[in-house]
Amino acid sequence: MATSTAPSFATPPYAGGDALGAPGLTPAFSPLYQQIKGLILQSLQSGEWKPGEAIPSEMDLAARFRVSQGTVRKAIDELAAENLVVRRQGKGTFVATHAEQHVQYRFLKLQPDNGDTQSEGPAERTIIDCKRLRASADIARALSLRSGDPVLQVRRVLAYGGVPTILEELWLPGAPFKGLTAERLSNYNGPMYALFETEFGVRMVRAEESIRAINPDTEQASLLKVDAATPLLSVERVAYTYNDTPMELRRGLYRTDTHHYRNALS
Amino acid sequence: MATSTAPSFATPPYAGGDALGAPGLTPAFSPLYQQIKGLILQSLQSGEWKPGEAIPSEMDLAARFRVSQGTVRKAIDELAAENLVVRRQGKGTFVATHAEQHVQYRFLKLQPDNGDTQSEGPAERTIIDCKRLRASADIARALSLRSGDPVLQVRRVLAYGGVPTILEELWLPGAPFKGLTAERLSNYNGPMYALFETEFGVRMVRAEESIRAINPDTEQASLLKVDAATPLLSVERVAYTYNDTPMELRRGLYRTDTHHYRNALS
DNA sequence: CAGTGGTCTAGACCACTGG
């Protein structure tokens, strides 16, 4: 509905302090553009604008929130810096998506040693299984659930040019992903995070990875078709939606004889 | 001296196109604030303002470059986003430094599994050796040198709580680091990159890492006091100064039984 | 051509720092 219309202040040109309307969700003291950012964020979470769609123009938002275009602009600047929206000059500002961009697999830092991600092409994906389980203590902790809560476990292998390169095991909270099956995963063409968006309305926004070197156990070694003495990269990722809500725990084993994990520091 | 004073344009309020003065170094077409950013960058490289020092206020820079404060602000915003300068409200804008910040070891992503970097304290550093060598083909390529050019090689071990955890081997171009010795490295207290700043005027700005899982050879294993079958993280880093000039190649072996490599994705 | 984001300006006031 016509909810979040305007921060109710009447002290132009600079209100300064807290200025939120009815929901009153600003605990301390934040600049106007931060409050506007928060309001836009709420609309993103609530699904008012869906991934891939355009959000209203800066002028429209400025009118809606009763602030200047510059203030909206600064709010959107930050959202764009966090990869939540994408600006396109002359067209508009769009809700970021893991699909339909050529920035696919944004969270996958493994790349071929020759650097040519292009010629390598997309991974060949093989689902091993997809089970309904109850969360163990560590899984529950990572996903902010309680031990025993229902979770989905997916295991799969990614291969490049016929060479199995990544073995992944991932856990998802049962409730938001009700109805996810191995079949739906297999039939879907494109990044898994894109499927999460379109089928479950869950958009992954941010993630953290912990990396170690390990030796695989015999099952892992056979799935990746490597010797058990071949060291592998163990990459544990927790992915978050809006609001810093953890929505996925993923444990990956990466072969690093033909690929490497690339990271830019600044 | 009083070189870079102002982009010479006389078409207020918006020149639009290329507007650089004498050196004329803008090939294509860039907004004013980008040109200002470039000019500030030149002053940073030239050492007009040294790491830790304050740069002129936004007002001063606006006057110097004959643009509005807002334009200078946007230029500095980008430099701050790239960690080249640090803004401090009420005090000024300062040239970023690897020393004297509590953001030390910005490029070291290894951290203890309990996450408590504080209680762990600083690493105990042991220099193994520091040799003058000639660059091999791969070293030369990484540092944009020619094979056979003089380079310095440093090897060292970092330990935490008496446990050797990191074995590093690093190469530096000979010319800029003339006079670096094992002694000076050992005597220096603080991050190596801070020493590079104060003693050699080389500031590392950005880096890229390639990560693999490997088994150590016998020498490496003994230096880290681990079994030769213990898989380790191999982290190859190229660090860059201003102008994307590579200034260091560093190959690290990380133990990941008590520590892990942490990476934030967004 | 109208509509979008992108740049630039000028001026006002706020928040923080230190003398």
Next chain:
DNA sequence: CAGTGGTCTAGACCACTGC
């Protein structure tokens, strides 16, 4: 208190997109 960076506004014009 003066000086710094930080926020906000209003208005102008530029660059790009697509009808």
